Amino acid sequence: MNELAKHVMEDIAPDFSRNVKKGDIIVAGRNFGCGSSREQAPRALKAAGVSAVIAKSYARIFYRSSFNIGLPLLECDTDWMKAGDELTLDLDKGEIVDQRTGKTVKSAPIPKTMQTLLADGGLIPHLKKHGGFALE
Amino acid sequence: MGKTIAEKVLSSHSGSDCAAGDIVIASVDFAMSQDGTSTMMIRELQELGSEGPKTKRGMAIVIDHNSPCPSVEVAKIHKMIRDYARAKSLPIHDVGEGVCHQVVPESGKALPGDLVVGADSHTCTYGALNACSTGLGSADVAAAAFTGKLWFKVPETFLINVEGGFVPRVGAKDLALRVIGSLTADGATYKSIEFSGEAINSMTMDGRFTVANMSVEMGAKFCPFAFDKTTADWLTSRGISTGISVSSDFDCKYEKDFDFDASDLVPIVSKPHAVDNITDATDLRDVPIQQAFLGTCTNGRLSDLHAAAEILKGKHVKKGVRFIVAPASRTIYLEAMEKGIVSELLKAGASFVAPGCGPCVGTHAGIPSDGDNVISTANRNFKGRMGNNKDVGIYLASPETVAASALTGNITDPREV
Numbered sequence: 001m002n003e004l005a006k007h008v009m010e011d012i013a014p015d016f017s018r019n020v021k022k023g024d025i026i027v028a029g030r031n032f033g034c035g036s037s038r039e040q041a042p043r044a045l046k047a048a049g050v051s052a053v054i055a056k057s058y059a060r061i062f063y064r065s066s067f068n069i070g071l072p073l074l075e076c077d078t079d080w081m082k083a084g085d086e087l088t089l090d091l092d093k094g095e096i097v098d099q100r101t102g103k104t105v106k107s108a109p110i111p112k113t114m115q116t117l118l119a120d121g122g123l124i125p126h127l128k129k130h131g132g133f134a135l136e
Numbered sequence: 137m138g139k140t141i142a143e144k145v146l147s148s149h150s151g152s153d154c155a156a157g158d159i160v161i162a163s164v165d166f167a168m169s170q171d172g173t174s175t176m177m178i179r180e181l182q183e184l185g186s187e188g189p190k191t192k193r194g195m196a197i198v199i200d201h202n203s204p205c206p207s208v209e210v211a212k213i214h215k216m217i218r219d220y221a222r223a224k225s226l227p228i229h230d231v232g233e234g235v236c237h238q239v240v241p242e243s244g245k246a247l248p249g250d251l252v253v254g255a256d257s258h259t260c261t262y263g264a265l266n267a268c269s270t271g272l273g274s275a276d277v278a279a280a281a282f283t284g285k286l287w288f289k290v291p292e293t294f295l296i297n298v299e300g301g302f303v304p305r306v307g308a309k310d311l312a313l314r315v316i317g318s319l320t321a322d323g324a325t326y327k328s329i330e331f332s333g334e335a336i337n338s339m340t341m342d343g344r345f346t347v348a349n350m351s352v353e354m355g356a357k358f359c360p361f362a363f364d365k366t367t368a369d370w371l372t373s374r375g376i377s378t379g380i381s382v383s384s385d386f387d388c389k390y391e392k393d394f395d396f397d398a399s400d401l402v403p404i405v406s407k408p409h410a411v412d413n414i415t416d417a418t419d420l421r422d423v424p425i426q427q428a429f430l431g432t433c434t435n436g437r438l439s440d441l442h443a444a445a446e447i448l449k450g451k452h453v454k455k456g457v458r459f460i461v462a463p464a465s466r467t468i469y470l471e472a473m474e475k476g477i478v479s480e481l482l483k484a485g486a487s488f489v490a491p492g493c494g495p496c497v498g499t500h501a502g503i504p505s506d507g508d509n510v511i512s513t514a515n516r517n518f519k520g521r522m523g524n525n526k527d528v529g530i531y532l533a534s535p536e537t538v539a540a541s542a543l544t545g546n547i548t549d550p551r552e553v
Contacts, residue, residue, distance in 0.1 A: 011519060011526065031322035031355070035518060037257040039176055039273035060326050060357055061257055065273030113159050113287055123275045124180050132283050133161050 004040055005047035020049050025089070027081045028055035033062025042066040052089055054078055054096065054107070067114040068123035076107035091118065138385025140293040141360040142328035145268040145382055149251045156292040156389070164280040165250040165267075167195035170236045171202055172497070173255035173274050175213055178220045180278035188224050190284030193245050195277075197221055198229040198236035203492040205231070206500035234465025234491040237261040237349060237433035242467055247371075247379030248363045253280050258433050258515065260352050263359035264344035266367055266381050268328070270357050291328040291357045292391035293384075294319075298335040300399035305550040307443075308343030309435060309513065309534035311335070312350035313404040315396065317414035325355030327391070330384060332362065335398035341370040342439040349434045350515055353411040403549050405511075406532035409519040417537050420547035425531070426508040427458045428542035430486075431494045435513035435535050436464030438471050444539035445477045447550055448484035454545030460502045461486045462494030485542075498523040511541045 009016040009026075026032075026045065032055035033041060042065050045053070053066070054074045066073050072091050081087070086099040094109040110118075113135050120126035126134070139147065143155055150160035167189060169177050174197050189195040197217055202210045221228040229239045237258055246252045248266035253259065255277040262269035272280075280286040296315060316323075329351050339347075344361050351359035361367070363381030371378050403417040430436070430444050441463060453459045461481055463469035469491050472478045478488070487502075489495070495502030496514040503523035504510050510522060510530050517530035533541070536550035543553055 031325065034321060034355075035257070035516075037173060037255055037259075037271040037273055039173070039255075039275060042273075057322060057325065059322070060355060061271055061273055064276060068273060068275040068279075111159065111289075123279055124183055127184055127279055127282060133279075133285060133287065135159075135161065135287055 001043055001047045004044040008044045008048045017048055022049040023051045024049055025087055026050055026053045027078050028053060029078065030056045032058050033066070034059040037061045039065045039069065042069050042071045046071045054081070054087070067117050070118060070122035072110070072118055074107040074110070076105055091115070137389060138387035140328060140384045140388045140390070141266070141330060141382050142268055142291050142293055142358050143388070144384070145249060145251055145360070146288055146290050154290050156290050156391070158290045159287060160290060161285050161287050162251055163192065163285050164253055165192045165247070166245045166252045167191045167277050167280045168236055168240055168252070168254035168256070168259065169195070169197050169274070169277055170256050171197070171199045171214060171217060174217045176274035177255055177278045178217065180275055181281060184278065184282045186282045189226070189281040191281055192284070194227070195281050196227045196229060196240065196243065196245060198233070198239050199231055200235045200239070200492040201497050202499045203231045204490055232466055232490050232492070234463070234468070235433045235436065235493050238437065238464035238468065241265060241345070242374065242465060244374070244376035247377055248367065248381040249379050253277055253286060257352050258349050260356060260359050261345055261349040261433055263348035263351065264341060264361050265371070266360055266363040266379070268358045268360050271352060289326070291326055293328045293330055293388070294324055295390040295393040296329060296331050296396065297393065298331060298333040298396045298398050300335055300397040301338065302335065302398045302401065305536045306401050306403055307534060307536070308339060308346040310401050310404045311396065311398060312347045313406050313414050313532065314401055316350060316354045316412050317404070319354045319394070321353060321410060321412040322355045324351070327356050328358040328360065329356045330360060330362070336361070337364065340439060341366055342437040345437065346434055353515055403534060403537045403551070405537060405547060406517055408517055408529040408531065411515070411517060411532065417533065417547060417549040420531070423509060423531070423547045424545055425457060425511045425541055425547060427460065427502065427504050427510040428453070428538050429460045429495055429502065429510060429512040429514065430535055430538050431460070431462030431464065432496045432514045433464060434515040436462055436468065438468050440513065440535040441468070441472045441477050441481065442475070444535045445480040447536060447539040447553060448543060449480050451484055451543055453485040453542040457542050457545055458502070459484070459486045459542045460489060460495060462489045462501070463491045466491050495522055504528045511538050511547060513538050
């Protein structure tokens with residue numbers, strides 16, 4: 001996974017893996033994660049240091065897989081965000097605060113199911129902890 | 137209020153009366169993974185201490201993405217998969233049996249009315265058999281195998297009605313590309329899609345597999361077709377059970393509906409580097425191609441090979457065009473041999489590769505060179521899809537258009553040859 005992490009996003013941002021720092025947030029447009037079913041996609045982003053993704057929308061499999069491996073995703077308009085902005089995310093409230101301007105934006109709420117998975121560290125840890133599904 | 141197929145299947149599998157928007161935990165009938173996704177899934181199953189799949193009809197692993205094995209590194213992965221499958225008595229479809237989305241239906245493990253998951257995005261293909269079937273990441277498939285269940289958000293449903301009849305040399309692939317071009321690559325994300333109308337009723341199972349397969353290219357979660365005599369005949373002629381078929385209620389709620397007319401359709405081509413970037417084949421007659429590929433889980437079935445052979449019979453592909461064919465399964469390969477289709481394609485200059493994914497996934501069996509244009513019957517044309525070389529233009533089209541283009545060396549409307 002560390003080898004894959006060196007190549008994440010290289011097609012659209014060749015320097016991405018060199019510049020990404022732990023805790024960074026990816027801000028994206030529509031249908032982020034479109035493509036195959038490979039769980040390697042969110043795992044590589046997480047291994048590269050990405051702590052969350054904010055996009056206008058996601059491809060379905062990527063969306064599930066990200067929560068399954070403990071990478072939170074928020075969904076909202078992202079046009080106003082700029083590279084280098086410092087954002088604080090409140091996943092419970094679905095709130096994004098721009099530290100520079102103080103602007104606060106509500107994202108679509110993360111469904112309870114995914115919040116439970118995130119709190120347990122992902123799907124596999126969730127199943128290990130409870131011996132099966134313990135979602136409402 | 138009546139229910140859609142997705143609402144009915146998720147209700148029956150969750151023991152609840154659910155509707156679009158609900159989140160349910162549903163029992164899963166069958167799970168599948170392939171050699172590109174199995175390593176991670178097996179690690180996850182090992183971490184969970186799985187003793188074997190709890191899904192109703194178990195699970196299967198298909199070695200199709202790198203098959204036969206192209207490298208020492210992949211050979212290690214294949215060995216790990218085979219060792220695990222043997223230890224847990226999991227059925228494995230090994231090298232040469234075919235691509236997962238043909239092998240699974242042929243094996244009778246995905247049936248009408250089923251809820252099926254697979255660690256491959258084109259698992260939606262089994263929708264052709266009236267199943268609710270979807271591609272997921274490895275962790276989800278491991279969870280389904282480990283618990284026999286999985287959480288699902290009940291999707292809203294789009295109805296796509298297709299009236300009229302196809303003109304000759306235009307068919308299911310052209311319809312799929314036209315619909316995707318119209319709805320766009322994320323136009324049906326999270327949705328279940330039901331098709332209806334005269335053109336769908338008269339469509340062969342091969343055509344329905346093609347359309348269901350492509351539904352994920354507009355983001356769809358499920359694509360369950362109605363069960364009819366065509367479905368029943370396909371199953372019973374293979375000695376497979378007809379399952380417990382499900383139909384949508386006349387008063388169910390469709391979030392949106394769309395109308396298309398098959399008789400208006402012409403051969404469609406999807407241009408690099410997005411599936412919804414479509415145009416008419418005739419607009420691309422100045423585009424030369426160096427490789428033509430006939431095969432994949434979209435269009436590697438008997439009627440696809442037959443349609444290409446009809447165009448190429450007694451002719452030869454243009455000098456300088458590499459024409460690669462990968463039948464979707466060994467069964468199809470044999471049928472094509474017995475019908476003389478294989479010899480017609482060979483005489484026309486085809487290179488046959490083993491049943492499986494072939495060059496579609498860019499790991500082996502025909503990686504194009506930089507600067508090449510490829511016309512392919514596959515379902516994706518993303519940059520780097522057929523290999524890590526980025527300067528390749530992949531054009532997606534029907535078997536007929538691929539055959540006609542191989543013949544002339546330029547992208548060609550198959551009605552012009």
